[in-house]
Amino acid sequence: MHYRIKDTFEESVLEYDRFENIDTNNDLIKIGMYAYHLARWVRYFPLSQIYLVDGGVFKTDPVKELKNLERFLQLPRYFKKEHFFLHPKTNLYCSAFPIKRCLDKRQKGLRHPDVSDKIVKRLRDFYRAYDNQLSMMFNRTFTWMDEDV
Template identity: 35%
Template sequence: MPSTLEGQITMEKTPSYFVTNHAPKRIHTMARDIKLIIVVRNPVTRAISDYTQTLSKKPEISNFEVLAFKNRTLGLIDASWSALRIGIYALHLESWMQYFPLSQMHFVSGERLIVDPAGEMGKVQDFLGLKRIVTDKHFYFNKTKGFPCLKKPEDSSTPRCLGKSKGRTHPKIDPDVIRRLHKFYKPFNMMFYQMTGQNFEWELEEDSGSRSSQD
């Protein structure tokens, strides 16, 4: 971690912290008053996005449908597959709550971050005790990527968009598999909503049907 001067905030990120068993204890030992920001999205979409990223690097891997089940005939989900296990957010949050109170955690909706980036960033700035400097004027939606891009309104520099690894079209997944995964995650989602006090409304996506999306 870089040195932090008075009046500065040092930030560090990696997706693996939240799902790494020994991370909460180690981070608590280092800085028990740290503020934690966790970005989550519909676990079904997250799993497909995870698979899409892996597929781009290892095109020889099995189909999503094969990896998702221990026994598809019986409908037994393979929760040991990391792409699926990561989305059991309640399980991971339990580990963090052993060391940190919810008051030190802020949960960002991945879905709302796309449709209302300024709104979500406003909440993050409030959580960190910062003035709301990043606003609507700092974003524009890139239709090709399917994500908002960050720009500096005070100059004409090229907006900063997500890299080539983002924005890939997801492979088509059997709707029955999507339905089974929504059913699998639902009790864990409900537990996560209760633990965080936030309803991320992922079940609404299930009700409206599976969406063709990008990672």
């Protein structure tokens, strides 16, 4: 992977010489083209064997997403609401079973940059075709596809 991280987020995701274009050669952009990547996987595995966890659902209701995964894998029901608790300081779900455990804030991803609404719109416009293709492949809409996010 070749991530080109520059001084600003905008410089990192836009082409150097033509700032009106998304830099599709930068893996920061390519990694989000999920339908493109999954098209290669479905040459070897049928879609019926692939489940995509929706991180937005998992973040707000981990039990719901885990139950969906259990159903997909045809596993006996295991996960319950009491297996998780909402941490009052981080507002993130933590494991309550078999022991209470939370990710340290430092383990929970990188700090997100401030991004202008204009760049967010351009990125949404760029990814829309890939997201539509992904929705059609899996017959579902994922939370990050919501314009209000």
